[in-house]
Amino acid sequence: MRIRSADILRWGRIVAALIMWVAATAGLTSYGMTFPRLAVWIERVQFMPAAMTFGITTIVIWLIVTLLFGRVYCSVACPLGVWQDICSRLPRLRRHLPSHLRYRYSQPLTLLRNISLAFVAAAILLGINIVTSHTDPWKIYSELCTDVAKPIWGAAVNILSYPPVMIAAASLTGTTISIIIAGVISWLAVKNGRTFCNSICPVGTTLGYVAKYSIYHIDINTDKCTQCRKCEQACKASCIDLTSHVVDSSRCVECFDCLPVCENDAIHYTWSRHQLSTPLMIKVGDIKPSGTRFKLDGCTGCSSNPQVNQQNNPQNATISRPSE
Ligand code: SF4
Numbered sequence: 001m002r003i004r005s006a007d008i009l010r011w012g013r014i015v016a017a018l019i020m021w022v023a024a025t026a027g028l029t030s031y032g033m034t035f036p037r038l039a040v041w042i043e044r045v046q047f048m049p050a051a052m053t054f055g056i057t058t059i060v061i062w063l064i065v066t067l068l069f070g071r072v073y074c075s076v077a078c079p080l081g082v083w084q085d086i087c088s089r090l091p092r093l094r095r096h097l098p099s100h101l102r103y104r105y106s107q108p109l110t111l112l113r114n115i116s117l118a119f120v121a122a123a124i125l126l127g128i129n130i131v132t133s134h135t136d137p138w139k140i141y142s143e144l145c146t147d148v149a150k151p152i153w154g155a156a157v158n159i160l161s162y163p164p165v166m167i168a169a170a171s172l173t174g175t176t177i178s179i180i181i182a183g184v185i186s187w188l189a190v191k192n193g194r195t196f197c198n199s200i201c202p203v204g205t206t207l208g209y210v211a212k213y214s215i216y217h218i219d220i221n222t223d224k225c226t227q228c229r230k231c232e233q234a235c236k237a238s239c240i241d242l243t244s245h246v247v248d249s250s251r252c253v254e255c256f257d258c259l260p261v262c263e264n265d266a267i268h269y270t271w272s273r274h275q276l277s278t279p280l281m282i283k284v285g286d287i288k289p290s291g292t293r294f295k296l297d298g299c300t301g302c303s304s305n306p307q308v309n310q311q312n313n314p315q316n317a318t319i320s321r322p323s324e
């Protein structure tokens with residue numbers, strides 16, 4: 001069996017994410033002295049706690065990492081992001097997915113993202129903790145663990161082993177709020193993948209602005225793409241636009257799920273942008289014969305590969321620059 005670089009990237013990301021998530025969850029839910037220290041260390045590398053305490057070093061490091069490699073923070077370092085991946089994966093474990101469980105490209109919710117980010121930034125500057133604590137992904141996940149999972153784990157420990165532990169339960173209101181917020185985020189993840197990450201989360205929006213210009217990014221080779229849509233259906237961030245063959249880097253969380261599903265080796269994680277080998281055939285929209293402008297709206301299967309065009313859109317297979 002041949003191991004492809006796409007598989008190595010994807011499995012490397014999964015292993016790193018699981019290590020981080022297990023360490024954070026164990027640190028936040030366990031009793032005693034050893035594991036809770038893990039949670040303290042992991043909190044130090046989280047973006048929002050650093051932003052709220054003006055921890056410039058952590059913020060600058062993550063911005064540089066994002067500028068180089070995209071939103072790897074969201075795939076590996078954020079336990080709420082990994083939790084959403086687990087929730088979204090569970091109903092999609094079966095081999096043949098029904099169509100309603102396949103991901104599809106969606107337009108970015110730019111206005112909602114910006115409003116959410118502006119709201120949280122103002123709350124940080126004005127010190128309004130109620131807003132920041134309910135939009136901070138680390139806080140949301142740590143409250144889910146400490147208010148809900150930790151008391152349950154403590155009760156299980158007291159039944160199964162000795163000596164007993166002292167269960168520190170949160171208030172009923174705190175527990176209810178934690179369950180509601182985590183429940184809504186988990187449900188959104190089950191339905192559509194990273195919806196919270198790409199609509200409400202202020203960290204995701206901030207990193208997204210930097211990731212837009214990231215050096216390494218997902219790129220589609222339009223000469224090889226057959227428009228099979230397998231990558232789009234695997235993308236939990238709904239950010240692969242196959243009409244224009246562009247991946248929205250501001251929403252891509254560098255999970256690499258789209259790479260191994262492509263049977264044509266047409267999608268890559270790379271620093272370069274693919275140049276069309278026959279650019280005149282795809283740039284029909286730019287051609288202005290006699291002052292008119294062609295439009296390709298509605299052409300969903302266009303490719304620079306004539307054979308692919310023939311197969312997908314027989315009517316477009318012979319598009320070429322008209323003589324002027
Ligand atoms: S967008 Fe927010 S919640 Fe999602 S993974 Fe990134 S930091 Fe975590």
Ligand code: SF4
Nearest residue numbers: 225226228229231262
């Ligand atoms: S990039 Fe690959 S998986 Fe995606 S549509 Fe093109 S051929 Fe299919």
Ligand code: SF4
Nearest residue numbers: 235252253255256258
């Ligand atoms: S384009 Fe989608 S599937 Fe591919 S790495 Fe980005 S988020 Fe993951």
